[in-house]
Amino acid sequence: MTLEESIVKSALKSLDWAVLNAHLDQIQMDAPAAERLGEIIRHDGDLIQKYPNPPRETKRTAFFHALSTYVSGRAGAGAAASLDAEFSLLAQVEEGYRGIIGQLDQSPLAAKPPALRVAAVLRRAALEYDHVHWQYEKATTGQKKLNLLSSPRLPDGKGGTFSPDAALTAIAETSAMALVMESYKSKWFRDGIVQLPALPDPDDQEIEAAGVTQMLAVIWRHWENTEKRRRFLGGELTELVPPNLPAAAPPHYTKVFSYQPPDGGWSELEVYDQIANIRMQDRHEQNFFDMEVETQFSAKAIGITHGARPAPLDWVSADEMHALVSLSQTLHYGVLKDTGEPAGLGLAEWVRGYAVLKEIARERTAAVASPKGYHLVLDRQDVLASLVRCGLSSEKAERFVTLASLHRSARDMFDCPLVPVGSAQLLVFAPALLHLNIVTTVLSNLANRGVQLSRKGKAFEIAMQDFFKKQGLKVAAFKAHRGGEEYEYDLVVAWDGRLFVFECKNRSLSLNDPVAAYYFEQEARSAAGQVNRLADALRQHPDLVEAQFGAECSGWPVIPCVLPSLPYSRSGEFEGAYFTDASALTRFFGEPYFRIKAPYKFGKVMVLHRTAVMKLWKGDKPSASDFIAHLDEPHQVMLAAKHLKIKGFGFELSPTEGATSCELYRLQYTTRSICEAVGADPDEVEQIIADHAKKFGDMQKELKAKGEL
Incomplete structure (x- = not known):
C-alpha cells in the first residue's frame, strides 16, 4: 500500500x-x-x-x-x-x-470601531480611483491615434511613471484584503461571505489614516504571494539576522526573510505562466477593438434603464457583447446556446449579471460629480430588481448576488464587487466594476470555485478538427486498442510527410496565482506524457496510421503536440512534446505576416492600419516546416518573453522584521521594442506608420473642410 x-x-x-x-x-x-x-x-x-x-x-x-x-x-x-x-x-x-x-x-485607526476603519478604507479607495481616472482621462482625451500596444504610462508626481492598469488592480486587491483582514478580526463572515455592519461616514483625517491599512493590505498580498511561491514553486526562504541583513534594511531590524525563487525568478514555470496570462489579457483587449472597428457594436447596446431581454434579443452594453463573443471563441462553443449552469448560472447569465453591475456603477457614478460618487451603498432589493428587469429570474438574481459577493478566499474586488452591508444593503465597488474585464472575471470566479465547464473539452476537440479540415488537411480522431491498452486520439493531422498528434486541453490559466500555476504545470506535464504515449503507439503500430490515412502515410515522422484552448504556448519541446494554443495556431494559418496594428479615430468611427513586421511562411501558403519553425519559436511567446524583467523589492512585516523578494513584471510595448524582439527594422516600420498617420491626418482635415466629419 x-x-x-x-x-x-x-x-x-x-x-x-x-x-x-x-x-x-x-x-x-x-x-x-x-x-x-x-x-x-x-x-x-x-x-x-x-x-x-x-x-x-x-x-x-x-x-x-x-x-x-x-x-x-x-x-x-x-x-x-x-x-x-x-x-x-x-x-x-x-x-x-x-x-x-x-x-x-497598532495602526492609527486601531482604536476606532471596526466599521469606521472599513468605511475609511473604502472612501480612500474611491479617492484614489478618482485620481487615477482623472490622470488617465487627461492623458488620453483628444488622442487621434490610439495605442493598442500597451496602456499609457501616467506621471507619478515624483519624476517617474506608473501603469493605470496596475494602479486599479492594486486598489481592487488592497480593498479586498483590507475587508477580509478586518472580517477575520471582527468575525464578520457569514457562510464564508463578508457581512459588513452599517457603515458610518469617516472624516477627512480618518480617510487619510486609512492609508496605513491599505499599505498593510499591500504587504499582506506581497507576503501571501511570496509564501505561496515558496511552498509550491520552490526556491529558498532564508532568515537573515545581523550582521548579515541586506544593506538597505533599516538599522532597527532584527530579521529579514529573504526569498530567492528558482532560477532567480526566471524559472520556466513562472515565465511561461506569466506570458500566458499576459497574452490572454491582450487577446481580450484586442478582440474588443477589432469588434468595434469591424461592427461598431457599442452602438447596439441599450443600457439597463428600461430593462433588457436576454441576449441576443437585447444587449445591455458593448462589454456584454464582447464577453459573450470572446467566451464563445475561448470555449469553442456558442455560449448563448449552452444549457449548462456552472455554479448554478448559465454562462450568459454570469455575463449579464456582471454587465448589469457595470452599468449600475456607470450610471450611479456619472450622476455624482465627486469622488464620493464611487462609494456606492445601494438597497439590495434595488440591485436585485435591476438584474430581474434585465432578464434574470428572481432565483438567478439572488444566486448571482451571492456568487459576486466578497468571500474569505477572494483575491480582489473584480470577481466579487459586492459586499453585503447590514441586513438590506449592498456595497457596489465601483472602482473595480468600471474597468471590469467580464470574460476574465467570469473565468476567474468559476476557476476559484473549482468549477469545470462540462462541455468545453469535447467542443474544443471538434472545433479544432473542423479547423484543420478547412485548411485542406487530412484529419482523424479515433479510438484504438493494442496490447490490452486503449488509445484515444483527439486529433491527428497528416501534413507534408509528417503526422501531428494533438492532445486537446481546455484548462483555466492561473491568473497569476502561484498555487494555480503549480497545478497548471503539473497538468501540462501529464498532458505531455499522454500525447507521447499516443505518438509512440502510432510509431509502434503503423497499421493504425494506414487505417486512418492510407499506406502512403505509414512511417511518417510523428510529432506530439499539446493544444490548449487558452493562450499557453511554449518555445520548443517540453517533456518531449510541443505546446501550441488555439489562438497561436489559428493565427499562424490565418495570414503569412505578424502585423502591428494602429487604430485612428474618424469622428465616432475607428480605422485600423496594420503594418507587417514578420513573415511566418516561406511560401504563399503555410507548410509543415513553417509550422514546426513556429512551434520552436512562436513569435507570441518570444515577443512577450523579451518584454519581461525581474524587479526586486522589500516590505515590512513588523517594526523589527522585513522581507525581500523578486518577481517578473511586464515592460511597455512600443513599435520599436516589438520590431527589435522579432528581428524587424524598427526605423523602417516606424517610418511606414508615420507615413500612414500623415495620410490619415490629411484625410481628416479634408473631410472636416467639406463638413463630412
Whole structure:
C-alpha cells in the first residue's frame, strides 16, 4: 500500500494523529514516502494559522511532534529532519502574517470601531480611483491615434511613471484584503461571505489614516504571494539576522526573510505562466477593438434603464457583447446556446449579471460629480430588481448576488464587487466594476470555485478538427486498442510527410496565482506524457496510421503536440512534446505576416492600419516546416518573453522584521521594442506608420473642410 493523499489531508484537517498513524503503519515508510508526506504538509495552507488560534496551535504542535518522532523511528533521522524543515517553513510563514496583524493592531485607526476603519478604507479607495481616472482621462482625451500596444504610462508626481492598469488592480486587491483582514478580526463572515455592519461616514483625517491599512493590505498580498511561491514553486526562504541583513534594511531590524525563487525568478514555470496570462489579457483587449472597428457594436447596446431581454434579443452594453463573443471563441462553443449552469448560472447569465453591475456603477457614478460618487451603498432589493428587469429570474438574481459577493478566499474586488452591508444593503465597488474585464472575471470566479465547464473539452476537440479540415488537411480522431491498452486520439493531422498528434486541453490559466500555476504545470506535464504515449503507439503500430490515412502515410515522422484552448504556448519541446494554443495556431494559418496594428479615430468611427513586421511562411501558403519553425519559436511567446524583467523589492512585516523578494513584471510595448524582439527594422516600420498617420491626418482635415466629419 502507498501513501494516500486523501487520508493524509483528512488527518491534517482535523489534526487527528491516530488516523494518520494507522495509515502510515500500513505503508512502507521510507525516505521517498517521507518526502511526499512533507510535500503534502507544505502545500496544506489550512495548517497555517494566519490569525491567533491557541487551541488549534497547541494541538498542531503535538501532532507535528508525534509525526516527526514516528518518521524518525521508521525512516531515519534524515527523513525526520526533512519533515521538521517543512514544519519550520510553516512557522516562518505564520510569523510573517502575525507581524502584519500586529502592525494592524497598532495602526492609527486601531482604536476606532471596526466599521469606521472599513468605511475609511473604502472612501480612500474611491479617492484614489478618482485620481487615477482623472490622470488617465487627461492623458488620453483628444488622442487621434490610439495605442493598442500597451496602456499609457501616467506621471507619478515624483519624476517617474506608473501603469493605470496596475494602479486599479492594486486598489481592487488592497480593498479586498483590507475587508477580509478586518472580517477575520471582527468575525464578520457569514457562510464564508463578508457581512459588513452599517457603515458610518469617516472624516477627512480618518480617510487619510486609512492609508496605513491599505499599505498593510499591500504587504499582506506581497507576503501571501511570496509564501505561496515558496511552498509550491520552490526556491529558498532564508532568515537573515545581523550582521548579515541586506544593506538597505533599516538599522532597527532584527530579521529579514529573504526569498530567492528558482532560477532567480526566471524559472520556466513562472515565465511561461506569466506570458500566458499576459497574452490572454491582450487577446481580450484586442478582440474588443477589432469588434468595434469591424461592427461598431457599442452602438447596439441599450443600457439597463428600461430593462433588457436576454441576449441576443437585447444587449445591455458593448462589454456584454464582447464577453459573450470572446467566451464563445475561448470555449469553442456558442455560449448563448449552452444549457449548462456552472455554479448554478448559465454562462450568459454570469455575463449579464456582471454587465448589469457595470452599468449600475456607470450610471450611479456619472450622476455624482465627486469622488464620493464611487462609494456606492445601494438597497439590495434595488440591485436585485435591476438584474430581474434585465432578464434574470428572481432565483438567478439572488444566486448571482451571492456568487459576486466578497468571500474569505477572494483575491480582489473584480470577481466579487459586492459586499453585503447590514441586513438590506449592498456595497457596489465601483472602482473595480468600471474597468471590469467580464470574460476574465467570469473565468476567474468559476476557476476559484473549482468549477469545470462540462462541455468545453469535447467542443474544443471538434472545433479544432473542423479547423484543420478547412485548411485542406487530412484529419482523424479515433479510438484504438493494442496490447490490452486503449488509445484515444483527439486529433491527428497528416501534413507534408509528417503526422501531428494533438492532445486537446481546455484548462483555466492561473491568473497569476502561484498555487494555480503549480497545478497548471503539473497538468501540462501529464498532458505531455499522454500525447507521447499516443505518438509512440502510432510509431509502434503503423497499421493504425494506414487505417486512418492510407499506406502512403505509414512511417511518417510523428510529432506530439499539446493544444490548449487558452493562450499557453511554449518555445520548443517540453517533456518531449510541443505546446501550441488555439489562438497561436489559428493565427499562424490565418495570414503569412505578424502585423502591428494602429487604430485612428474618424469622428465616432475607428480605422485600423496594420503594418507587417514578420513573415511566418516561406511560401504563399503555410507548410509543415513553417509550422514546426513556429512551434520552436512562436513569435507570441518570444515577443512577450523579451518584454519581461525581474524587479526586486522589500516590505515590512513588523517594526523589527522585513522581507525581500523578486518577481517578473511586464515592460511597455512600443513599435520599436516589438520590431527589435522579432528581428524587424524598427526605423523602417516606424517610418511606414508615420507615413500612414500623415495620410490619415490629411484625410481628416479634408473631410472636416467639406463638413463630412
